[in-house]
Amino acid sequence: xxxxxxxxxxxxxxxxxxxxxxxxxxxxxxxxxxxxxxxxxxxxxxxxxxxxxxxxxxxxxxxxxxxxxxxxxxxxxxxxxxxxxxxxxxxxxxxxxxxxxxxxxxxxxxxxxxxxxxxxxxxxxxxxxxxxxxxxxxxxxxxxxxxxxxxxxxxxxxxxxxxxxxxxxxxxxxxxxxxxxxxxxxxxxxxxxxxxxxxxxxxxxxxxxxxxxxxxxxxxxxxxxxxxxxxxxxxxxxxxxxxxxxxxxxxxxxxxxxxxxxxxxxxxxxxxxxxxxxxxxxxxxxxxxxxxxxxxxxxxxx
Numbered sequence: 483x484x485x486x487x488x489x490x491x492x493x494x495x496x497x498x499x500x501x502x503x504x505x506x507x508x509x510x511x512x513x514x515x516x517x518x519x520x521x522x523x524x525x526x527x528x529x530x531x532x533x534x535x536x537x538x539x540x541x542x543x544x545x546x547x548x549x550x551x552x553x554x555x556x557x558x559x560x561x562x563x564x565x566x567x568x569x570x571x572x573x574x575x576x577x578x579x580x581x582x583x584x585x586x587x588x589x590x591x592x593x594x595x596x597x598x599x600x601x602x603x604x605x606x607x608x609x610x611x612x613x614x615x616x617x618x619x620x621x622x623x624x625x626x627x628x629x630x631x632x633x634x635x636x637x638x639x640x641x642x643x644x645x646x647x648x649x650x651x652x653x654x655x656x657x658x659x660x661x662x663x664x665x666x667x668x669x670x671x672x673x674x675x676x677x678x679x680x681x682x683x684x685x686x687x688x689x690x691x692x693x694x695x696x697x698x699x700x701x702x703x704x705x706x707x708x709x710x711x712x713x714x715x716x717x718x719x720x721x722x723x724x725x726x727x728x729x730x731x732x733x734x735x736x737x738x739x740x741x742x743x744x745x746x747x748x749x750x751x752x753x754x755x756x757x758x759x760x761x762x763x764x765x766x767x768x769x770x771x772x773x774x775x776x777x778x779x780x781x782x783x784x
Contacts, residue, residue, distance in 0.1 A: 483507060484597055484736055486567035490545040492538045495519055498530050511595040515539060535593075539590055546571065559584045560662075560686070568598030568667025568674030598667050600675050604769055605637035608760055611774050613651055618642060618728045620755055625762030626734040629767030631732040634762070635679060636665050637643055638730060639706050643678020651662075653680045657702035659692035660685040663709055690714035697725050706730040716746040723755055736764055738775060750776065
């Protein structure tokens with residue numbers, strides 16, 4: 483699963499990871515200059531003895547860019563790079579602004595490698611709630627960071643796109659707005675992760691712009707995207723709904739009450755745009771569904 487990651491790491495780091503024989507459990511690899519390598523696993527954290535050097539960070543970037551950092555400059559400016567396999571490398575350093583735009587991130591001192599994971603079937607339990615009488619319900623998935631909402635979203639999109647025989651549901655055209663490349667992990671024009679045969683992906687674009695573009699150009703049945711909450715997102719969502727498109731979104735939160743603190747999200751709830759709210763547990767095991775709310779039973783808003 484992490485073979486593509488090991489290829490871009492300096493040998494002295496990759497060899498230490500291989501020795502542990504726990505690659506299937508690694509979710510993140512944290513690399514900070516002049517600090518020890520830290521592996522984030524499913525249920526624990528492992529601190530390796532090897533120290534990250536600034537030379538090691540540069541070597542990783544050179545390996546990722548195939549010895550041409552200029553080729554990934556736009557990705558660096560966005561703060562992350564996607565590598566083969568869909569793995570995402572977050573970048574931290576000194577930001578250089580030119581005319582109020584990010585021109586570069588120099589003196590890069592930290593990398594966060596997030597391991598792309600595809601868990602087939604993880605949405606099986608929630609799909610009978612999302613699909614009613616052959617129709618996809620407008621759905622909001624809520625969880626704290628790192629609790630599996632993106633993984634769940636990916637499998638929901640995949641199954642809705644492919645069709646679900648067990649629910650007598652034929653596949654629908656899905657427009658996936660993958661702003662940060664975390665859902666489909668597009669690499670060189672191809673999705674590294676399976677999001678279904680009827681899914682069209684728009685990446686490296688703001689969610690609001692992507693939604694508007696997809697409604698105009700791809701005639702979707704469903705629009706899906708990660709982590710809504712900005713004012714411009716809400717405007718785009720309203721426009722999509724008026725166009726007859728159903729929506730599936732995620733956002734950060736740890737309870738039904740917490741999401742209503744976002745005035746714009748509360749506005750959508752008050753308008754009864756979402757029929758279903760799926761709340762994920764904040765426990766150690768990611769992707770655990772704590773509660774599924776039918777907003778029609780709640781009177782729309784929380």
